[in-house]
Amino acid sequence: MDVAPALEQLLQDSSQVERAVVLGSDGKILGSTLPDQVAAETFAQHARELIAVAAELRSSDGDVTRVEVELAEGAVFVIHEGETTIAATTGPRPTPGLVTYDLRTCLNALADAKPKRRRATNKPKDEGKE
Amino acid sequence: MRRLIRLAVLIGLAVWAWRAFMGRREPGERAGVSYADGSAIVLEPSSPGFERLASAARAALGS
Numbered sequence: 001m002d003v004a005p006a007l008e009q010l011l012q013d014s015s016q017v018e019r020a021v022v023l024g025s026d027g028k029i030l031g032s033t034l035p036d037q038v039a040a041e042t043f044a045q046h047a048r049e050l051i052a053v054a055a056e057l058r059s060s061d062g063d064v065t066r067v068e069v070e071l072a073e074g075a076v077f078v079i080h081e082g083e084t085t086i087a088a089t090t091g092p093r094p095t096p097g098l099v100t101y102d103l104r105t106c107l108n109a110l111a112d113a114k115p116k117r118r119r120a121t122n123k124p125k126d127e128g129k130e
Numbered sequence: 131m132r133r134l135i136r137l138a139v140l141i142g143l144a145v146w147a148w149r150a151f152m153g154r155r156e157p158g159e160r161a162g163v164s165y166a167d168g169s170a171i172v173l174e175p176s177s178p179g180f181e182r183l184a185s186a187a188r189a190a191l192g193s
Contacts, residue, residue, distance in 0.1 A: 069187035
């Protein structure tokens, strides 16, 4: 599934997610639900900042897989799986488990759509002749 | 014995009233971070690091 339909599906499935952006391994935006590119880039920048701050909270190295900040005015979720990151906002008092599940489902849909490596089927013609 | 029962009932009522009326006023702010090695931390507003995450989150919510 491409990023745009996956995000559309996310907004349909989740009544809590308001905005979302998907980032690639290089941090570039792969897709977003925001109306324009500038807003998407600003939101993506804040998501990257959240991951950076979360990584600094621990002395030892370790990739951040999830950041979840619930505030009175709303909540922000960032999920990182494999090479893809998704960041989303919700209104106040979300159900964190459900939001996380919906975001992971979206990431899984994107991961399933990626072309898998084909196993080499061509064997050397000389093999087995000797 | 009766005094003890009364005291227990009063304490119970006081705890219920505190949680019912004061607990709801708390905004319920918190932050959680999970790492690839399976570890996770939960930050409450009083814990160090929460405000840094909260300010980034506020910026994201306002963007």
